[in-house]
Amino acid sequence: MASPAGVVSSEPYDMEKRAAEYKAPPTHEVHEGADGKSESDGNSTHAQGVKRVEAITAVWSKKALWSTFVLLWLVSFVAAMLGSIEGALSPYITSSFDQHGLLAVINIAARIIGGVVTLSIGKLIDIRGRMEGFIGALLLITVGMIMKALCQNVETYAAAQVFYWVGNVALGFIIQVFVADITSLRNRMIIFTINSTPNLCTTFAGPVIAELFYYKANFRWAFASFLIILLVFSAPVVGVMWYHERKAKKLGLIRPESGRSRLESAKYYIIDFDVLGAILITAGFTLITLPFSLVSSANHSWQSASIIVMIVIGVVSLVAFLVWEKYFAPVQFFPFALLKDRTVLGAALTYFLVFLSTFVWDAYYGSYLQVVNGLSISISNYVLNAYSLTAYFTGPFIALFIRYNGHAKWPAMAAVPIYILGTALIIHFRVPGADVGYLTMCQVLVGFSTGMLTTMSELALMASVDHQNVAVAIAIYGLFGSVGSSIGYAIAGGIWTNILPGKLVEFLPDYAKDQAASIYGSIENQMAEPIGTPVRDAVIEAYGYVMRLMVIVGASLIPLLVIAVFIWKNINVKKNQSGEKKARGNIF
Structure with a gap:
């Protein structure tokens, strides 16, 4: 059991004693809600995934707990590396099909579907279990990566991106839910943010590896190689969950299967997943x-x-x-009742607005740095990823602050002005000829404030729900972020596709105006001539005009963050954790 200080107890863990104390969940009961909708109580089939995790934590040792943390960190590391490589290569993949302008379009569909699917995944892992969801996420990533490695047109690549992104989102979501299952509220963000620290390495290594694959091999081998690595590192996590779940079943801590036929199960899940x-x-x-x-x-x-x-x-x-x-x-897909809590709603809106504002000006930023500033694939992604790098670096320190301070609302309020400052400075510095150092500085400011806002908002959201609803609450949070990023991509894509082609025609010299369409369609064509030549300078001028509009639109949305954060309750997570240590087994 966790000690009063919130760390794992040093006393010996008695598995048999814990198993005797733990009651196997009773059979499925469904109650009729006030609105006539089906509601499942905490001991229903809807809670079996939660019960399985509680059974696992009832039988595993402190060594198994910490081993699981390490294994999840390794999986997060490889997944982040794959994502970094994929992001660096995306502009070149779409350009290989002469469809560079579709970069935002492809991400819109992928992010919306990924966000919506997390709600279904949240239900799935609450009904079936975390292990099944983890395996399903890996399967989706595998399908997506195989399709990317074999794609011969942009349509196949777009479909592959949907499979990959949904699987990637699902994997990160399930890891977060599993970490929430095996941590106390006070210590949860420490593990959450530590699991994000692999990005400190992948921010630098990913673009370099992507560049090496691009010049020495091709993007297909990049995807195939890191898919294999991801599967290898994920296998031990599945093994740990399977072993301890099997042990819990032998001790009678997990109820038997429902006994439904396949047809009955299919009907049940179609209704239950809505x-x-x-x-x-x-x-x-x-x-x-x-x-x-x-x-x-x-x-x-x-x-x-x-x-x-x-x-x-x-x-x-x-x-x-x-x-x-x-x-x-019969069963609502979206848990509207949770949004009646103003902290849940405010935290979700905070995530929505951060992503919405950021992706308006971030969607084509990597291309901008290469075309306008003449940076390589790796260096441009270093600048681009300074945003996330800062957020990931400061995350564990923010989590430690929360652990000892306990408050989330007012630190988040303090982060909003920093976010506004960082984005406003981008308006000033994102112009052709500006020093790259200033652009990096802006990324650092925005990244630091984003790290604070996302960490505080997710903690505030989880502190407002009980353990039974943690998975669906995180799913709502992810959905708001996905919709926010997809709308941001939509705005960016709208500005890009509606304005950039015209500006290219306007700025290109007369002898090159007939090349406007091919230049617009490929980042490689945009960089075909060196900086200082008439065609390249015309492309740079068009980029500068469009990108400035994007940043202005993104910055204008930020003041809404003040309202979103202000409506949170001032929850103290140090006071909220006393009851959660009971009946949850060996947790951190």
């Missing part, structure tokens, strides 16, 4: 945001039938989703 609701909300957000980026790339205008139909169907889908959830869904 498949129709998931489809409606995914279609709604995707169809509303995609047109912003597709208008110019598809040679359509806002008056074209295809664009209008997409927007109309998107709006209708969202309205249908709300009607379905309120009046017809």
Whole structure:
């Protein structure tokens, strides 16, 4: 058991005594809520994933606990490396199909689907267990990486990105939920932020490895190689969970299977996951945001039938989703009740606004640094990743501050002005000819404030729900972030595809105006001539004009953060953890 100080107790852990104290969960009971919707109590089938984890922590040792932390850190390391390599190569992959402008479009669909799917994954791991969800996430990543390694057109690459991103989001989400299961609230962010520290290495190593693969081999081998490495490092985590789950079953701590047939199980999960609701909300957000980026790339205008139909169907889908959830869904897909808590709502909105603001000006930033500043793939990604590097570096220190201070709201309020300052300075310095050092400084400021805001908001959210609802609360948090980033990408893509082609035609010398389309479609064509030549300078001028608009739009959204953070309750996590140490086994 965890000691009063919040660390693992040094006294010997008596597995048999703990097993005797732990009661196997009773059979499934479903109660009718006040609104007529089905509600499952804490001991229902909906809680079996939680019960399995509690059973595992009831039987494992302190050594197993710390070994699991190390194994999860290694998986996070390899996943972060794969993500860093993928991000550095993406502009060149889309350019290889002469579709560089679709970079934002591909990410819009992937991020929305990834965010929505986490709600289903949250239900899945609460019903089936963390191990099954972990394996499923690896399967999605595997499918995505194989498709990327074999893709021959941008359509296949776009589909592969969806598989990869959903799997990547799911893997990170399940790791977070599992860490939440095996930590106390006071110490949780310490492990969360330590699991993010691999990014300190991958920020530098990823772009270099991507560059080596790009010049020495190709992007296909990069994806294949690191997929194999990820699977190798993930296998021990599955082994640990399987071994201790099996041990818990032998001690009678995990209830037997439901006894349903396959057909009955399929019907049960279709209803319980609210498949129709998931489809409606995914279609709604995707169809509303995609047109912003597709208008110019598809040679359509806002008056074209295809664009209008997409927007109309998107709006209708969202309205249908709300009607379905309120009046017809046997089990609601989206847990609206949790958003009645102002801290949960405010924390989720904080994450939404941070991602929305950032991805408006960040979507094409790597391309900007290479085209305008003449940086290499690796160096441009160092500058780009200074944002996340700072957030990951300061994260553990912020978590330690929380552990001893206990408060999350007012430190988050203090971070908002820093975020505003960093973004406002980007407006001033993101112009052709500006020193790269100033751009890096801005990334550091924004990264530091983002690290504070995301750490504090996620902790505030988890402190506002009980253990039974942690998975779904984190899923809501992730959904708000995914929708925020996808809208940010949509705005960036809309500015890019609607303005950059015209500016290229305007600024290119007369003899090169007929090359505007090919230059727009490929980052390699944009850098074909050296800086100082008329064509390259015209491209730089067009980039500068468009990027300045992006930063202004992103910065204008930040003041809403003040409202989002202000509505949090001033929760003290030091006082909230006393009750959670009971009946949760050997946790940190």
